[in-house]
Amino acid sequence: MAVTRNRFTNYRSMIQKSEADWQTSYAKHLSGLQVRAIARNLLQDQHGRTLQHFCTTSYLGLDYHPDILQGAIKELENSRTLRIANSRNRCQLQVLDQYEAELSELFGCASLATLSCSAASSGVLPLVAAGIFTDGISPHMVFDKFAHYSLNHIKAACADETEVQTLPHNDMDQL
Structure with a gap:
């Protein structure tokens, strides 16, 4: 029985077809950027360019909200770590469970972060x-x-x- 392959993905072909374009994008400093946020949706890259960030998935801009940033800083100080380095179904920071519980209550459904x-x-x-x-x-x-x-x-x-x-x-x- 022959196995049908690549019905849904074809990484080898995709990489072969796109490799030259990826190399060009890196050479022209369109990819592989290392940035720092200087304002909401405004970035500066390692080449000193200021970039307007149009492809953010922070649709509500909450990544820059001062109350959220302050809450994250406070919790980092309380937890004394960024995360527990293992699968979260074995062990997770208490604040993550609290966060998901509060989101679940707010939206009236089971929420996962x-x-x-x-x-x-x-x-x-x-x-x-x-x-x-x-x-x-x-x-x-x-x-x-x-x-x-x-x-x-x-x-x-x-x-x-x-x-x-x-x-x-x-x-x-x-x-």
Whole structure:
């Protein structure tokens, strides 16, 4: 029986096709930037350039909110660490549990805090695909062709659990 490969990903091909462009972007200082925040959505890179940050995922600007920054500083001082360096299902900082409980109460649902969209997608979407939250019934998962990377990178893992389909961008008729 022949194994069908690369239905959802093809890293080798993707890397081969994009490598020259990545090298050009690094050479022209468009990638690999090391930045510091100098104001809300304003960065300065290692080349001394000031950059307006248009691709932030801090949609509400909370990354720069003074009360949140002060609360984070206070908790770092209380915890005396950035994190516990092991899997959080074995051990986590008490403040993370408190934070998730307060978010859950605020939004009236179970809330999880993750470091990024990719981390959340990687952790949750395969469970959705496996039917863990729907009494073992796996859903048919549909992704927009231009879905964010945080969704696209996990499609192969989801496809191992359920039917996964990628539709043309915004094609509501096909959906």
